[in-house]
């Protein structure tokens with residue numbers, strides 16, 4: 388037992404570290420808020436994407452706001468979109484699926500680069 | 512490839528919808544003028560009550576005598592038409608595009624349900640094709656126009672299904688699907704598919720003639 392214990396601790400630490408690393412580098416988006424998914428998770432390699440697309444300003448995507456008013460100057464990186472955008476929104480508010488689609492697709496259309504069609508992001 | 516996708520979902524979609532809507536209006540108006548000129552008496556006995564009576568009775572499966580004669584064809588026809596209309600109108604991907612382009616959103620079918628309904632349409636197309644090939648009386652009156660209508664309907668479903676499952680090259684298949692869908696829309700007023708526009712009037716005519724003139728049922 389005494390010889391196995393350090394090994395077990397090492398293994399546990401590696402697992403924790405691997406998990407932390409995995410969280411740092413997002414490659415796909417599948418927020419739990421949706422519950423059941425109809426489509427495969429959208430491809431989005433966070434850091435690589437922003438490097439390739441030359442997006443230095445975090446606030447381009449991570450905006451703030453409250454009470455139905457968007458605040459395009461308040462940066463909120465680290466706050467999940469789902470905290471402010473509900474899957475089933477009340478009234479005119481932007482729903483979660485719409486929030487992702489509008490943000491991602493509008494920019495790709497404007498820049499003439501990046502995926503526009505369902506299966507390019509929701510790859511099987 | 513983005514440019515091709517933007518072209519088929521942009522200008523080409525406007526053209527297809529324009530041909531479908533204006534073409535349908537034109538076909539209805541010219542049929543109305545022709546009927547008034549050549550068959551004025553039919554207009555005199557056209558009756559809303561008898562018309563609706565005929566339409567409703569033919570909409571109920573196995574209600575009309577014609578429906579009871581051939582059960583396989585009746586089931587196939589009803590399943591086919593329900594799926595044919597419901598899938599393109601309520602498909603989540605189609606509604607997502609209405610939202611993307613016009614901010615419109617409404618109820619959608621779950622993807623797996625729409626997927627099965629798509630297979631129902633394709634299976635029905637096979638039944639219709641088999642019948643035209645094997646049943647002598649039907650084969651006798653079948654023309655190229657019937658095959659064209661069947662192909663125009665089957666293609667958007669076949670390509671849509673393959674694109675959804677991402678079989679073969681996704682982007683090429685999706686563009687082929689959208690073009691096939693637009694061909695179907697534009698072809699509705701000018702092919703056998705025009706019965707979509709005329710069906711209600713055909714039944715109204717028959718219903719009124721049988722109800723008001725012959726005092727009989729037409730179902």
Ligand code: HEM
Pocket residue numbers: 505506519520524595598599602604605608622625626629667668669671672673674675685688689691692693695696
């Ligand atoms: C303006 C024309 C059209 C456009 C822009 C369009 C667009 C699309 C898109 C984006 C998809 C999803 C592909 C994916 O999930 O990756 C799709 C699927 C599909 N569409 Fe269309 N479409 C059009 C017309 C039509 C028409 C006229 C029909 C049938 C009458 C049709 C039937 C279908 C079917 C059956 C599917 C696949 C459903 C499944 O298997 O789950 N579409 N379409």
